[in-house]
Amino acid sequence: MERELALEIVRVTEMAALNCARWMGRGRKMEADDAATTGMRRMFDTVQMDGTVVIGEGEMDEAPMLYIGERLGTGVPPKVDVAVDPLEGTNILAKGLWNAMSVVAVAPAGTLLHAPDMYMEKIAVGPRAAGRIDLDAPVEENLRAVADALDKDVTDVVAVILDRPRHAALIERVRQAGARIKLISDGDVAAALNTAFEDTGVDILFGIGGAPEGVLAAAALKCLGGELQGRLMPEDDEQRRRCAAMGITDTRRVLRMEDLVRGDDAIFAATGVTDGELLRGVRFIGKSRAKTHSIVMRSKTGTVRFIEAVHDLSRKPLPGLSAEFGAAASAGPAVHSIGSSGET
Numbered sequence: 001m002e003r004e005l006a007l008e009i010v011r012v013t014e015m016a017a018l019n020c021a022r023w024m025g026r027g028r029k030m031e032a033d034d035a036a037t038t039g040m041r042r043m044f045d046t047v048q049m050d051g052t053v054v055i056g057e058g059e060m061d062e063a064p065m066l067y068i069g070e071r072l073g074t075g076v077p078p079k080v081d082v083a084v085d086p087l088e089g090t091n092i093l094a095k096g097l098w099n100a101m102s103v104v105a106v107a108p109a110g111t112l113l114h115a116p117d118m119y120m121e122k123i124a125v126g127p128r129a130a131g132r133i134d135l136d137a138p139v140e141e142n143l144r145a146v147a148d149a150l151d152k153d154v155t156d157v158v159a160v161i162l163d164r165p166r167h168a169a170l171i172e173r174v175r176q177a178g179a180r181i182k183l184i185s186d187g188d189v190a191a192a193l194n195t196a197f198e199d200t201g202v203d204i205l206f207g208i209g210g211a212p213e214g215v216l217a218a219a220a221l222k223c224l225g226g227e228l229q230g231r232l233m234p235e236d237d238e239q240r241r242r243c244a245a246m247g248i249t250d251t252r253r254v255l256r257m258e259d260l261v262r263g264d265d266a267i268f269a270a271t272g273v274t275d276g277e278l279l280r281g282v283r284f285i286g287k288s289r290a291k292t293h294s295i296v297m298r299s300k301t302g303t304v305r306f307i308e309a310v311h312d313l314s315r316k317p318l319p320g321l322s323a324e325f326g327a328a329a330s331a332g333p334a335v336h337s338i339g340s341s342g343e344t
């Protein structure tokens with residue numbers, strides 16, 4: 001993949017973030033997700049690539065756009081797998097909480113795990129603790145390994161865990177082991193990403209979240225030299241069938257970085273929608289400008305770029321912003337026209 005693709009991809013996450021940010025705190029997560037998806041989908045049309053969605057908004061019959069199998073880009077090489085989450089943290093945005101972001105990972109065709117929409121047990125750390133964790137080891141051991149790798153006491157290690165009843169026992173064990181905890185309402189992609197940056201104040205992600213989010217997080221950590229291990233958790237025969245279709249017959253198997261994102265040529269981009277530890281959310285400045293804050297990385301070179309962009313909304317063809325947004329906000333279900341194609 002050419003390096004220019006990374007900058008094209010960040011334009012895509014910027015557009016998704018810009019297009020949904022005005023839904024912050026309005027309690028309407030479906031509309032917010034729809035706005036992010038519409039913005040992202042439209043921008044993909046301009047990207048020079050021959051992409052296929054492998055992680056998206058759902059199966060073809062469930063999602064009008066960015067569905068699994070959808071072709072994206074202008075159709076010229078490189079041939080790539082595309083994983084998207086136009087709005088990672090729909091609840092977060094609906095409530096105006098922390099760490100909602102728009103996310104895309106791109107990698108050569110056939111290298112991203114086509115993770116079905118089911119749960120995945122995960123453990124993730126940044127580069128300094130990579131190679132030291134083990135999903136099958138006891139929580140206490142992982143905490144000690146991370147403390148050792150980061151040259152701190154276990155009592156100073158911060159574990160980030162989704163605040164869910166299913167994690168009650170895990171939370172108790174982390175507390176017993178003496179580590180500190182940050183409970184989050186949603187957004188475990190951001191949580192995994194944050195483990196790679198010491199200023200974010202989180203050291204390790206534990207727990208069960210979405211499998212698609214696991215692949216996106218693995219792409220981010222691959223670029224950063226971090227590590228994520230995951231185990232799919234099919235809950236019924238249909239989900240087991242989906243695992244088998246993906247070539248995973250032994251679902252108990254721990255999926256490692258090479259299983260999740262094969263090779264070393266992934267691109268990951270994320271743009272903050274609401275404020276987070278790493279990325280600031282979208283800021284509207286006056287009536288016609290907005291600022292975005294993004295990260296974009298390539299695993300091949302390990303370059304990590306933070307991009308702050310100021311967008312002139314009077315010149316940018318943003319679907320669903322300004323006037324259209326005002327109408328949608330006050331008049332029930334949102335309709336976001338996307339330019340001439342008229343899709344909603």
Ligand code: VTB
Pocket residue numbers: 088089090162164185186187188189208209210211213
């Ligand atoms: C996590 C989190 C997501 O789903 O993967 C979570 O990162 C897992 O599902 O932001 P449950 O909500 O069922 O626990 C999200 O919260 C939403 O996709």
